[in-house]
Amino acid sequence: MILLDIITKSIWAGIAAIGFAILFNVPRRTIFAIWGMGAIGGLIKFSAIHFELGIVFGSFLGATIIGIISIQMAHLRKSPPLVFSIPSVIPMVPGFFAYKMMLGLIALTAIENTDAYLQTLIETVNNGAKMMFILISLGTGVAIPMLLSRKESIKKSKFNKGKKVVV
Amino acid sequence: MKILKEDAQSVGNILLEIGALLMSSGASTNRTRLTMERTAKGLGYGIELLITQRALMLTIIEKDQQHFFSRLKRISPHGVNFRIVSGISHLSWNVMEQNWTVTQISEELQRLKTLPHYPRLVVLGTVGLAGSAFCNIFGGGSIEMVVAFIATVAGLFVRQEAIKKKFNPYLCVFFASLAASLIAGLAEHYHIGLQPDKAFATSVLFLVPGVPLINSVTDLMDGNIQNGIVRAMNGLMIAFSIAMGLFAVKMILNF
Numbered sequence: 474m475i476l477l478d479i480i481t482k483s484i485w486a487g488i489a490a491i492g493f494a495i496l497f498n499v500p501r502r503t504i505f506a507i508w509g510m511g512a513i514g515g516l517i518k519f520s521a522i523h524f525e526l527g528i529v530f531g532s533f534l535g536a537t538i539i540g541i542i543s544i545q546m547a548h549l550r551k552s553p554p555l556v557f558s559i560p561s562v563i564p565m566v567p568g569f570f571a572y573k574m575m576l577g578l579i580a581l582t583a584i585e586n587t588d589a590y591l592q593t594l595i596e597t598v599n600n601g602a603k604m605m606f607i608l609i610s611l612g613t614g615v616a617i618p619m620l621l622s623r624k625e626s627i628k629k630s631k632f633n634k635g636k637k638v639v640v
Numbered sequence: 641m642k643i644l645k646e647d648a649q650s651v652g653n654i655l656l657e658i659g660a661l662l663m664s665s666g667a668s669t670n671r672t673r674l675t676m677e678r679t680a681k682g683l684g685y686g687i688e689l690l691i692t693q694r695a696l697m698l699t700i701i702e703k704d705q706q707h708f709f710s711r712l713k714r715i716s717p718h719g720v721n722f723r724i725v726s727g728i729s730h731l732s733w734n735v736m737e738q739n740w741t742v743t744q745i746s747e748e749l750q751r752l753k754t755l756p757h758y759p760r761l762v763v764l765g766t767v768g769l770a771g772s773a774f775c776n777i778f779g780g781g782s783i784e785m786v787v788a789f790i791a792t793v794a795g796l797f798v799r800q801e802a803i804k805k806k807f808n809p810y811l812c813v814f815f816a817s818l819a820a821s822l823i824a825g826l827a828e829h830y831h832i833g834l835q836p837d838k839a840f841a842t843s844v845l846f847l848v849p850g851v852p853l854i855n856s857v858t859d860l861m862d863g864n865i866q867n868g869i870v871r872a873m874n875g876l877m878i879a880f881s882i883a884m885g886l887f888a889v890k891m892i893l894n895f
Contacts, residue, residue: 485773492770493850497666498757499722515777552726555667559722559854564770568848568879569778569841575883612857620861 479519486515486564494560503556506546510561514539518565529606532565536614544618558615565611570604573597648700648709650742651683656713657749659689659696662728666720666851669864675732682735683742693870717809720851727752760800767846768793774842783833787824791843795820799847810881817844817885825889844886849878 490511494504514535521531536558543557550557577597584590613620655676662672669691680687680700690697699710731748734740740748757763771792772785780788799816807815824843828836852875860868 482777485776489770489773489777492767492773492846494722495758495763495766496846497720497722497851500726503726551730552722553671553729555671556722556726559666559851562854563848563850564774564777566848566850566853568845568850568882571848571879572844572883572886575880576886579883579887608853609857612854613861615854616858616861 475523479516479523482519483512483515486518487512489564490514490561493563497560499556499560500550500552503546503550503552506550507557507560510539510542510546510557511564513542514561514565528603529610532567532607533610533614535565536562536611537617540615540618543615554619562611562615565607567604567607570600570607574601574604577601648685648702648707651680651685652698652700652709652711654742654745654749655680655687655700656696656698656711658728658731658745659691659698660713660715661724661749661753663691663693663696663715664718665724666722666855667725668855668858668862669867670859670862671725675728679732679735679745682732682737682739691864691867693867693874719803721757723755724752727755764793764796767796771843771846774845775839778838778842779835780838780842781834784835784839787827787833787836787839788842791820791823791827791839792846794823795844796846810877813847813878813881814885816847817882818888820844820846821886821889822892825893829893844882847878847882849875852878 487508488511491504491508494507499507517538518528518531518535521534522528526534539558539561540554543554543561546552546557547554574597577593577600580593581590581597584593658679659672659676662675663669667675672691673689676689676698677687685700685702688699688701694715696713696715697710698713699708701708727748731740731745731752734748735745768789772789775785775788795816798819799812802812802815803809820843821840824836824840827833828840833839852871856868856871856875858868859865859871
């Protein structure tokens, strides 16, 4: 039952990725790949949360896998990796925490009661910290394959060895 | 050493155009720099670059070290367009491997600029589906998903119209956030669905500044600290505009 729930959520995460892909006007040949990558990223993130690895580490794992697949896809579908990786990780961007933090900051300007103030402050800092660390983990996760291969372009990386490149 | 077929001035202008297009279409600073350097190398020139969020500065030095060409170009923000990023990536490799000329490059740039966007209805529909997908992920039921769909479509429509009327970009986001959360908030107000707060929370997620924030981290990792901070600030301003829209709706509905 939990497995089914995770899989359904992942498929919807893929659909969210497609929404952003269309908004960013990606080439048509990349859309199906973006759906799959968004779903795989979601699957990893939701499983990680289910196994209590935490949302930050879960996002990091998901983004890393997306980063690795995006390099393979860049060869198969002839587009730079960021065209695949950015729409696929955007469903994981902590928009929810970002605006919770913003709402908290706005609320802090109006609260007089000390206890309520402290409570809101704690929640705001918590949401802000989560947002920052999830963002950093997404950005580094996507960049990891390039950081590890230490090449300037994927066309020179060893993922590419033995593959015929037609541009 | 390659024989220089083009003069430094036309090469400089075409390189600046490529860089400005890349930066405004959502490429990271490092990608912009690499693409421009690769293209310049393909044409037989070495370049020095300064890339900021709103302007590019380029100096071309000819191999004899006698002549150089310098120019600034303003970058006008257009909104993310990955078709252009993808097209320019192909273009730079063509220059490198098939020795394209400046004329060929400028023809290809013209073609890329006129490439069509997806039809407006398709964009509205898929982004609406993305909104209901977010609602599902955060645990909303089918009624909330329909509410999130309608709210997202309305919000995106308002944003597109506001962009057409050339409002300030943050104001466009504010209007969109206001429209989307007003619809979801009304559904919450009249108790439509089991967990109407989920639809309210997810109706504005399509506005999330994903590209500025992810590019910001990428830039920071690459050592382009200044651009990274500028992008992060831009992302936070967008998040703030979204929050202001939500806040306004909460004020209206609690009144």
